[in-house]
Amino acid sequence: MSSNAFDKVRTRIAPSPTGFLHLGTARTALYSWAYARHHGGEFVLRIEDTDVARSTQDSVDQIIAAMNWLGLSYDEGPVYQMQRLDRYQAVVEQLIAEGKAYRCYATPQELEAMREAQRARGEKTLYDRRWRPEPGRQLPAPPEGVKPVIRFANPVDGEVTWDDLVKGPITIANKEIDDLIIVRQDGVPTYNFAVVVDDWDMRISHVFRGDEHVNNTPWQINIFRALEAPLPRFGHLPIILGDDGLKLSKRRGAVSVMDYAANGYLPEGMLNYLARLGWSHGDEELFTAEQMVAWFDGSHLSRSPAQWDPAKLDWVNGHYVKQIDEGRLADLVVAQLTGKGIKVASGEVLPKLGLFKDRCATVAALADWLAMYFAPAAPSAEDLAAHVTEAVRPALAALAERLSALPDWNKAAIQQALKETLAATGLKMPQLAVPVRVLVCGRAQTPSLDAVLEHFDKKKVLDRLQSVRN
Template structure:
């Protein structure tokens, strides 16, 4: 892969497929995607799958599914590091030849002894440079049969600094950094090295990632300099905390992003909510994907940790449900109704969505509410019927059934008007008719507005159930 010639903004999201796409990863991907879109740049997806023991095809698919659900399709990729091994070995060979890397025959046990000695002397535990070539230095004899690692020859003087586009200036003394291993004894390259070659080859201009990578950044910058590569701009995002201020965990909802799909959250609501975790545009809480792209800049990313708030997510999701088109909601909810044992084609499902959506927080709420219309009819509890459907109520219901059968239009307005007329004629208040009507027609004591419920159920079904009662 050759370095792209364009000077356009190029960001990347580079997850390791050792698990699902979690909330923190999804937010990082969103910020990288929005930054690239804002600058008419390129968003690259790279799968860092060199951890063969933990990487799985299922985890790769979970990442791809999560990004597709959130609507963050990459412009390039996905690229897989395991398919780029020849390129990494090529660069390591060039570095060995240039003297910016060297073979090290110290065993892991040898290195642990070095670190223990440094700790005992009050120094930072690290590799001591035994095999680092220096002018006039005699290296130890090569241990027979031992395969070497390859170490990067890190600068020993000065400091490595960068202006972090989120945290501001950061500087780390090179003396704090030892000569890290860039290839294992079997020749496989290590994480920090693969990342550098990938960012170089893919022309990445801006690296936006979690602040657990801050310590990797000076190492990666020094390798890039040794390769004569352009240094990207770096920005490190603070972590997301749970509602209790502790690190986000499964008990807080730190699960696969696709579990939020299962739980009935809209992807547009999740994008809106994730964007507000560490980024803001004035006091705007609700905005479209297009507005996010238009407004997004790194100056508005906060330096402090964001806090996950399930109640706020539910509020955002409820807003998007209320704003959604009823027909679109019906299409999204149909499969959920089927999974509950209902028939989404039993009624005008769009009309059901219009009736229920103002009080729903999730698509699952809508599906459960829709079972009133789409699920099998179950007679009301006998005790409830005995309490509320007495002789007077039966007279009211009979009068309602006769006049409802003669209605010219079977709609909410006509049914509401009929109910109001009957209440006046019989001199009773709404519960005297409303509760018996609900119990007989729906099997439930409480429902949404009874006129709307009857309109959606339809004349034939309503009159049939009244006659049976």
């Protein structure tokens, strides 16, 4: 799958810093990274910041933070396009000198009138090459006060064909595309030109990117050929659909990678899930980044749109919540609790993890469980009214007395106190256990009550049980 024109596999991810790193770009980054690592190649991070009006340093910082969180280490970069303007200008001048690009002085009003006439004739709206130099053609003098754009002289005839890594052979006729603008009036290059120069200079051998770029590829291939530059292999990945069947986008849903980090997902879980959104290795569902690198040779990429499934993500992430080192898990829980304004040390969290982590899909869910040990219980009025009734209050008081008298605070002793209270009051376990949970834990359902209470400070349990008297 490597290209003979390159001495090694080099891939890249090139996000635009106009917002956060979203999930589609993260998946593309993952595939590009895994492909480079599989082949012993290199992975480049490039920041495509030529959209000056919308690019921000905050977006750059978020992109880099997301890449670091995902563990997608890059061998070169970040490279910023706006620091390469002199290089683009030099290449443009070369193309103009060779007759492969030209200055166009058409005003926006003229171009709109041209398109209106084409639409009226039922034609596709394409630039009519009015400023393109041709043998024997006399161009008008450049109008005063009009700054030109620079257009690429796209071949008029023939076809562009490439063997897409995902879609297979694709052919587009040159007559379907026009002479695109490669440098704007302000001297800033457009995407389709800058990306070619960058990929050429950075010796990018394989380009993975989203489906939306298929229509850009013929232009880019023609520019590569005009520059006599080696052509990378292209692989266009299908879109990711949201759980509502519509295209996942920045405007719809929490699709920032760092949103998922903040909400308690693990990078292992996110990478594993993203990998399966468009690629497979047999029936494997759960695998490490190292396994993916070993398997990801660029084959088995799906041509069909992938469906984002929050429940599947939770299942995958929950697997890693159970598997990761408990010291690291404790630190992550502490960070979540700190975000809730609860100050606690990892050592206080660690002994409690085993009781709850098997029922949690995210670190945030685990922190929600453990918060009851460190923050005041806040049972709902509905739970109090439904479960802490006048009929059960004497049993709660009796249990508090037995617990208070325990010389040892452990699961067995707590279980014995519960049994004795049930025997003395004639209640069934749910009639006593649920109100205890509501008062002590702030919720009506928990794992085994004796195991939950064992991890509480004894005085805290007694104080919460006795709060019913107030």
